[in-house]
Amino acid sequence: MGAKLSKYDLDTPALVLDARALRNNIEQMARFFSGQRAKLRPHAKTHKCPQIARLQLEAGAIGITCAKLGEAEALADVASDILIANQVVGAQKLARLVALRRRADVMVAVDCREHVDALSQAAWAAGATLRVLVEVDVGMGRCGVASAEEALELARIVSRAPGLRFCGLQGYEGHAVMIPDPGKRRETAEAAMAYLVGVRRYIEGHGLPVEIVSGGGTGTYNITGAYPGVDEVQAGSYATMDAKYAGIVPEFQPALTVLCTVISRPAADRAILDAGLKAVTSEFGMPLVVGLEEVQCRRLAEEHAILEGPGASKLRVGDKVELIPSHGCTTINLHERYYVLEGETVVDEWPIAARGRCQ
Amino acid sequence: MGAKLSKYDLDTPALVLDARALRNNIEQMARFFSGQRAKLRPHAKTHKCPQIARLQLEAGAIGITCAKLGEAEALADVASDILIANQVVGAQKLARLVALRRRADVMVAVDCREHVDALSQAAWAAGATLRVLVEVDVGMGRCGVASAEEALELARIVSRAPGLRFCGLQGYEGHAVMIPDPGKRRETAEAAMAYLVGVRRYIEGHGLPVEIVSGGGTGTYNITGAYPGVDEVQAGSYATMDAKYAGIVPEFQPALTVLCTVISRPAADRAILDAGLKAVTSEFGMPLVVGLEEVQCRRLAEEHAILEGPGASKLRVGDKVELIPSHGCTTINLHERYYVLEGETVVDEWPIAARGRCQ
Numbered sequence: 001m002g003a004k005l006s007k008y009d010l011d012t013p014a015l016v017l018d019a020r021a022l023r024n025n026i027e028q029m030a031r032f033f034s035g036q037r038a039k040l041r042p043h044a045k046t047h048k049c050p051q052i053a054r055l056q057l058e059a060g061a062i063g064i065t066c067a068k069l070g071e072a073e074a075l076a077d078v079a080s081d082i083l084i085a086n087q088v089v090g091a092q093k094l095a096r097l098v099a100l101r102r103r104a105d106v107m108v109a110v111d112c113r114e115h116v117d118a119l120s121q122a123a124w125a126a127g128a129t130l131r132v133l134v135e136v137d138v139g140m141g142r143c144g145v146a147s148a149e150e151a152l153e154l155a156r157i158v159s160r161a162p163g164l165r166f167c168g169l170q171g172y173e174g175h176a177v178m179i180p181d182p183g184k185r186r187e188t189a190e191a192a193m194a195y196l197v198g199v200r201r202y203i204e205g206h207g208l209p210v211e212i213v214s215g216g217g218t219g220t221y222n223i224t225g226a227y228p229g230v231d232e233v234q235a236g237s238y239a240t241m242d243a244k245y246a247g248i249v250p251e252f253q254p255a256l257t258v259l260c261t262v263i264s265r266p267a268a269d270r271a272i273l274d275a276g277l278k279a280v281t282s283e284f285g286m287p288l289v290v291g292l293e294e295v296q297c298r299r300l301a302e303e304h305a306i307l308e309g310p311g312a313s314k315l316r317v318g319d320k321v322e323l324i325p326s327h328g329c330t331t332i333n334l335h336e337r338y339y340v341l342e343g344e345t346v347v348d349e350w351p352i353a354a355r356g357r358c359q
Numbered sequence: 360m361g362a363k364l365s366k367y368d369l370d371t372p373a374l375v376l377d378a379r380a381l382r383n384n385i386e387q388m389a390r391f392f393s394g395q396r397a398k399l400r401p402h403a404k405t406h407k408c409p410q411i412a413r414l415q416l417e418a419g420a421i422g423i424t425c426a427k428l429g430e431a432e433a434l435a436d437v438a439s440d441i442l443i444a445n446q447v448v449g450a451q452k453l454a455r456l457v458a459l460r461r462r463a464d465v466m467v468a469v470d471c472r473e474h475v476d477a478l479s480q481a482a483w484a485a486g487a488t489l490r491v492l493v494e495v496d497v498g499m500g501r502c503g504v505a506s507a508e509e510a511l512e513l514a515r516i517v518s519r520a521p522g523l524r525f526c527g528l529q530g531y532e533g534h535a536v537m538i539p540d541p542g543k544r545r546e547t548a549e550a551a552m553a554y555l556v557g558v559r560r561y562i563e564g565h566g567l568p569v570e571i572v573s574g575g576g577t578g579t580y581n582i583t584g585a586y587p588g589v590d591e592v593q594a595g596s597y598a599t600m601d602a603k604y605a606g607i608v609p610e611f612q613p614a615l616t617v618l619c620t621v622i623s624r625p626a627a628d629r630a631i632l633d634a635g636l637k638a639v640t641s642e643f644g645m646p647l648v649v650g651l652e653e654v655q656c657r658r659l660a661e662e663h664a665i666l667e668g669p670g671a672s673k674l675r676v677g678d679k680v681e682l683i684p685s686h687g688c689t690t691i692n693l694h695e696r697y698y699v700l701e702g703e704t705v706v707d708e709w710p711i712a713a714r715g716r717c718q
Contacts, residue, residue, distance in 0.1 A: 011451040011718050045661065067662045086662065087622040089633065089677055092370040111623050114676045142663055143623040143631050174660070263446040264470055264502040272502050274448065278692050279717045283641050283659075300642075301533070302404065302688055303426045303445065303717065304501055317473045318448055329661055333637050333693070336715060356695055358638045358662065359370050 005346040007339065008320050012261040013275035015335040016322070017240065017350070019342050021255035022052070025239050028251060029221065030059040033233070038225045041065050041083055041214070043236025046329045048354035049338065050078045052239055065234040069093055069100070070357030076103040083107045083133070083214065085170060085234060087115050087143060093359070094122035097130070107131035107212075109170050111144050116157050116164065123163025131167045132158045133214060136199050138171035138192035148202040155203050155210075168212035169203075171196035172234070177219030178248060185248070189220040190227065197229030219248045242328035244284040257290060257322040258331065259339075260305065262315045271295070271312040273305040273321055280305070280323055281330040287323035297323065364705040366698065367679050371620040372634035374694040375681070376599065376709070378701050380614035381411070384598050387610060388580065389418040392592070397584045400424050400442055400573070402595025405688045407713035408697065409437045411598055424573075424593040428452055428459070429716030435462040442466045442492070442573065444529060444593060446474050446502060452718070453481035456489070466490035466571075468529050470503050475516050475523065482522030490526045491517045492573060495558050497530035497551035507561040514562050514569075527571035527590070528562075530555040536578030537607060544607070548579040549586065556588030578607045601687035603643040616649060616681040617690065618698075619664065621674045630654070630671040632664040632680055639664070639682055640689040646682035656682065 007016055033040045042056045045067035053064050053075050063081030066072040072082045073096065082104045088097050100106055101123075110116055110132055123130045134154050137144030145151050151169065159166040173192035179185035193215060200210045216224035216233035225233045237245050240256040258280045260273035277300050280287050286297040287305070295311030305323065307315070315321070325331035333355055340348040366375055392399045401415045404426035412423050412434050422440030425431040431441045432455065441463045447456050459465055460482075469475050469491055482489045493513050496503030504510050510528065518525040532551035538544040552574060559569045575583035575592035584592045596604050599615040617639045619632035636659050639646050645656040646664070654670030664682065666674070674680070684690035692714055699707040 011449060013717050086633075087676075089620050089622045090370060111625060112676060137625060141629070142660065142665060143625055146625065261448050263448045266470060266496060266502055266505065270500070274445075275717065277640070277642060277689050278715075281636070283636060301501065306501060317446075317471060330636050334715065334717075356637075356693065358372050358634065358693075 013279040017338040021253040046236035051350040071354040074354035098126035101128040109135040120161035133170040136171040140174040177217040189223040193227040262319040271307045271315040276303040284326035290322040372638040376697040380612040405595035410709040430713040433713035457485035460487040468494040470494045479520035492529040495530040499533040536576035548582040552586040621678040630666040630674040635662040643685035649681040
């Protein structure tokens with residue numbers, strides 16, 4: 001880039017990323033895992049960005065996790081070892097999956113025989129080998145087999161299926177990661193991992209080696225990542241962070257904000273920003289307003305954030321205001337690029353290459 | 360397109376649009392306005408698509424409404440008369456706005472002197488003329504001046520400002536459009552329009568002509584559109600529709616669905632779809648499941664819809680399921696294209712050209 005641009009010169013709404021906070025978060029997480037037997041395989045569904053994945057890999061991550069095949073395709077140039085932590089279903093996707101195998105060593109989750117049969121057929125026809133994790137429901141009530149017996153049965157089917165290699169188990173304690181109370185969060189996560197590692201032992205006890213047990217998220221990285229018998233942790237939000245996780249894992253710093261402009265000050269206690277639900281999401285609550293006293297985001301319309309409180313009186317039309325999204329993952333997915341800051345200087349633009357790749 | 364593709368052959372999640380329902384909705388709305396003095400200026404923030412804007416204009420719409428300058432830029436090839444129904448603030452945007460003036464006759468909203476001064480300076484410097492509406496807060500508590508006196512004062516400032524032409528007033532009764540009870544909705548909308556038209560009369564009474572009074576949304580099109588003294592209605596959602604408005608204006612048909620695949624059936628009463636918050640939004644509630652009995656969408660995770668109920672037992676991994684989004688505007692903004700259907704045949708793909716254009 002040419003002349004130095006300040007973040008306050010950016011047109012808005014703009015998704016800005018503090019490079020120092022990002023690096024600190026990546027280093028902080030790498031430090032934790034350097035002392036553990038478990039390894040970090042960061043979830044790229046949050047950042048969706050090759051540049052951030054590369055920083056995580058350079059800091060010691062063993063590969064990346066993706067939610068969708070489309071994300072994996074967008075990130076395969078920087079990551080050679082990719083877990084797609086979901087079921088991949090349908091003829092088009094299976095064709096893409098075996099094609100992706102030529103660019104990266106992929107691993108996918110299954111939780112029923114139909115998945116195994118279809119994956120095996122596609123892999124076998126392409127002369128490829130796909131690594132497979134059996135997903136176990138560890139209490140979240142989403143996907144996954146419901147018992148150790150079912151897990152063993154499916155693991156055996158995978159291990160006999162042409163073109164597939166049974167690698168182990170996945171169990172996501174999504175019902176634990178956002179419990180505010182640390183003791184209750186630990187208790188819930190440990191119960192989930194006790195169950196998952198129990199399934200591991202059960203399968204191993206029946207003579208089938210389990211190489212990988214994968215789980216965890218940003219809210220439980222230090223619980224699940226330290227739990228004996230867990231090999232890989234899929235934390236994602238820690239790198240960019242958001243307002244929801246800030247109260248749960250304060251050792252990571254918010255690196256991500258949405259830079260906005262005050263477009264209206266219709267009352268002394270109300271200011272309107274030019275960013276609404278199409279620039280910052282609300283399912284985890286309202287975004288936080290950075291650095292302003294006595295003013296809060298009360299409501300998000302489609303294209304407006306409504307700030308209220310006595311502090312709004314200090315704002316003028318044209319002022320720039322930053323919001324910390326309550327949920328980074330879905331907010332990032334609304335934007336095309338990060339404006340990367342060192343201090344207040346814009347030093348780079350990084351594409352959100354996997355934005356919208358929900359297929 | 361080549362061989363006929365069924366919608367069930369589409370990879371998922373896919374945003375599909377029933378062309379017949381879309382045409383019916385556009386015709387239905389055009390029929391209403393053919394009997395009114397007020398004109399329809401459909402809001403393109405919902406569909407963000409040149410092809411749909413063109414259908415609306417062909418059916419008699421006098422122009423389009425946009426929420427953002429970026430949307431107007433994306434749609435200026437099909438619409439020559441565009442209202443940007445918000446305040447446009449900041450040097451970069453003003454430069455783009457006057458540049459856009461070469462492609463379309465644009466009109467923008469203001470609610471304070473700072474807007475007028477900046478617009479006037481930009482328009483004057485470019486030798487352009489911009490049409491201006493003074494925004495009035497009609498009870499929604501977002502943007503807009505707070506009284507008839509303020510509106511008159513600002514209208515006078517606009518009318519004297521070089522490069523600007525005072526055209527009238529805008530007032531959005533956003534607090535009325537989604538009131539479920541028809542009587543209460545009418546009462547609230549009519550009170551808002553009585554106030555707005557009162558402001559019109561006040562300004563006219565002081566010798567300033569008011570050419571346009573603009574308001575309305577899909578939920579109030581037939582109230583606001585029939586209200587004496589209202590000239591233009593900005594309804595947007597009626598064309599594609601969504602689950603929230605389906606209960607409010609049942610004369611329009613849901614034309615928009617998100618086609619999904621069942622990726623897991625972990626329990627008899629639970630099925631998991633491959634579309635979550637990154638493919639269908641939740642701020643207006645859960646999406647509706649099309650054509651399946653005794654099964655509902657209980658929860659949206661980032662990449663999963665969790666369906667529950669005894670009806671889930673009939674679903675198999677690989678089955679396709681359609682969801683009607685609760686909020687079309689924000690759901691459409693997640694996708695790159697519509698797959699356009701005639702019956703069950705995919706006949707076209709239309710780009711969501713203004714997707715993500717929140718600047």
